[in-house]
Amino acid sequence: MLKKSAANAAGLLLALFFLFPTYWMITSALKPKGSTITSDYDLIPFSVTFTNFITAWTKPGFLSALGNSLMVTLTAVLAAIIVGITAAVAMSRFAFRGRKSFVLLMLVAQMAPFEALLIPMFLMMRDLQLYEHLSSLVLVYFAVTLPFCAWTLRGFVNGIPVELEEAAMVDGCGRWGAFQKVTLPLLGPGLVATSVFAFITAWNEFLFAKVLIRSQDLETLPVWLSGFQTAFGTDWGGAMAASALFTVPALVFFLIVQRKMVAGVTAGAVKG
Amino acid sequence: MTAVKTTETAAPAGDITPPALPPAVTGGAPKRRHRGGAFDRALPYLLLAPALIAILWLIGFPVVSVFVTSFRQLNLGELVRGEIVWTGIDNYVTVLQDERFWTVTLRTVAFTIAVVGASVGTGLLIALLMRVLTPWVRIALQVAMLCAWAMPILASTTVYQWMFDQNYGILNKTLVQLGFDSFAGYSWFSSGTSTLSVVGLLIVWQAIPFLAFSLYAGLVGIPRDLYEAAGIDGATGWQTFRAVTWPEIRSLLMMVTFLSTLWDFKVFAQIWVFREGGPSGESTTLAVLQYLEGIAKSHFGVAAAISVLMMIILGLITFQYLRRLLQTEEGKI
Numbered sequence: 001m002l003k004k005s006a007a008n009a010a011g012l013l014l015a016l017f018f019l020f021p022t023y024w025m026i027t028s029a030l031k032p033k034g035s036t037i038t039s040d041y042d043l044i045p046f047s048v049t050f051t052n053f054i055t056a057w058t059k060p061g062f063l064s065a066l067g068n069s070l071m072v073t074l075t076a077v078l079a080a081i082i083v084g085i086t087a088a089v090a091m092s093r094f095a096f097r098g099r100k101s102f103v104l105l106m107l108v109a110q111m112a113p114f115e116a117l118l119i120p121m122f123l124m125m126r127d128l129q130l131y132e133h134l135s136s137l138v139l140v141y142f143a144v145t146l147p148f149c150a151w152t153l154r155g156f157v158n159g160i161p162v163e164l165e166e167a168a169m170v171d172g173c174g175r176w177g178a179f180q181k182v183t184l185p186l187l188g189p190g191l192v193a194t195s196v197f198a199f200i201t202a203w204n205e206f207l208f209a210k211v212l213i214r215s216q217d218l219e220t221l222p223v224w225l226s227g228f229q230t231a232f233g234t235d236w237g238g239a240m241a242a243s244a245l246f247t248v249p250a251l252v253f254f255l256i257v258q259r260k261m262v263a264g265v266t267a268g269a270v271k272g
Numbered sequence: 273m274t275a276v277k278t279t280e281t282a283a284p285a286g287d288i289t290p291p292a293l294p295p296a297v298t299g300g301a302p303k304r305r306h307r308g309g310a311f312d313r314a315l316p317y318l319l320l321a322p323a324l325i326a327i328l329w330l331i332g333f334p335v336v337s338v339f340v341t342s343f344r345q346l347n348l349g350e351l352v353r354g355e356i357v358w359t360g361i362d363n364y365v366t367v368l369q370d371e372r373f374w375t376v377t378l379r380t381v382a383f384t385i386a387v388v389g390a391s392v393g394t395g396l397l398i399a400l401l402m403r404v405l406t407p408w409v410r411i412a413l414q415v416a417m418l419c420a421w422a423m424p425i426l427a428s429t430t431v432y433q434w435m436f437d438q439n440y441g442i443l444n445k446t447l448v449q450l451g452f453d454s455f456a457g458y459s460w461f462s463s464g465t466s467t468l469s470v471v472g473l474l475i476v477w478q479a480i481p482f483l484a485f486s487l488y489a490g491l492v493g494i495p496r497d498l499y500e501a502a503g504i505d506g507a508t509g510w511q512t513f514r515a516v517t518w519p520e521i522r523s524l525l526m527m528v529t530f531l532s533t534l535w536d537f538k539v540f541a542q543i544w545v546f547r548e549g550g551p552s553g554e555s556t557t558l559a560v561l562q563y564l565e566g567i568a569k570s571h572f573g574v575a576a577a578i579s580v581l582m583m584i585i586l587g588l589i590t591f592q593y594l595r596r597l598l599q600t601e602e603g604k605i
Binding site: 003004007008010011012014015016017018019021022024025028036037038039041043083084086087089090091094096099100102103104105106107108109111112113114115116117118119120121122123124126139140142143146147150175200203204206207211221222225226228236239240242243244246247250251254 | 313315316317319320322323324326327330331333334335337338341351398401402404405406409410412413415416417418419420421422423424425426427428429430431432434435437439440442445446449477480481534537538540541544545559562563566567572575576579580582583586594597598601602605
């Protein structure tokens, strides 16, 4: 019994350790101006205001950075999912020469240390006249997420019994019809999970966003936030509000996966 | 490594146009075919083509290109004039003779080992702890870890900068409250070691959730009766861990250690945002050095040589595991 309560106490302390930065981000963002930078001990906030959020939202560059980030990330993930799904179906549903090598290529490509390809990527984008264009980032993020998407989706396609497709084809569906009416709906939860992880990767990316884009109008959110001291000075409240706004999309997507994962388990019950 | 695989798969991809496939390798699939013929045989290749082209173009080509560039003298002048100047191994000689490169390499390896060890070790301990927690405490811990995991890297880096702020950071204020008066106005970023410790804490804090969740999933999958049997045999907690838990999660643990090594070796954003590799270059790692040489100083050839050396070092660290992983996966396909 004593052992159990000691474990629970440790668990709660750890929960505090993991939660604290989020707590501190939100409370600092909600504090009124002037009471963020103070020598008073202010672990628990007493007054709440949203002015910091308004300051961050209206800071020059924030909205365009948010728009750029969303545009680049969503385009790259959509492309990676579409190309990934076709490759996944080919790898899992067809027997053909070179299949094994291709599957291994996907596995290895996933582990490619992209950061070490910074110089050739920079030179390549320059040659393609894409330097200082958001499309260069779309291409890089597409390349970074594609092997992962193809590999993970292959696992999800493998999990759908091929007999279901065959039954649909016996009933008169073409190959495309069987895919569209049987495989694709069952793949739903897997698709959501894969795209969320791809989204997080691209949403977080900093190095290429910094190197391939120099002009301020085209900055993505991570780069904009890294230079927050130019925008906010020592206005930590504003910086925390901006960080919180940057966190929201990622957190929402994480929560979606949590729910869809449960839905995925229920969908799996159909198999039985 | 990628380059090798690329050339291997390039050959079958060339087979797309002639529909004549050797009959030996077709396996069970043709029996399922409803409309036979050239289109059906080409279909898998058509489906793979976009992914294959993208990977060869956007990963394969840069991998080849980084090697080629590392043998060229390529500074801003050559780049603008479009000149190609081959210098053999000069870039490597420059890099390897530079004492700073060895310091940075050593620092990067030590940093990676420390961060991977701390995050995998703590992740395993938390996964083990989660099994014995009361459900509501477990859920609280999981929600808290999810918050840490979901926070974008740049957001968490900004928050940590604020928490570790010299004058108004909550950490220093708390330490002063606790009676450690010397921490009033203490700078956590006055030395490289201290800066890297804060960066390391940030990385470990954000890496643990993934590790704890995966390892916990592995632990939950261990059959109950194995523990019951150990209990009947009168095994102690440690003996049970050694005999039952460890063999069951060893391969999973190896897998996540391998992945963590890949991720932590090349960390750039957190280190750069804190102090741009400073003070006076003391928190510079290989990823930062590559950026400084290549992008900041426009010495693309030298930077490419650093990139190649980075890949070689990472390859040396992970080679054994990677080989075994590829062998097992090849068996499964």
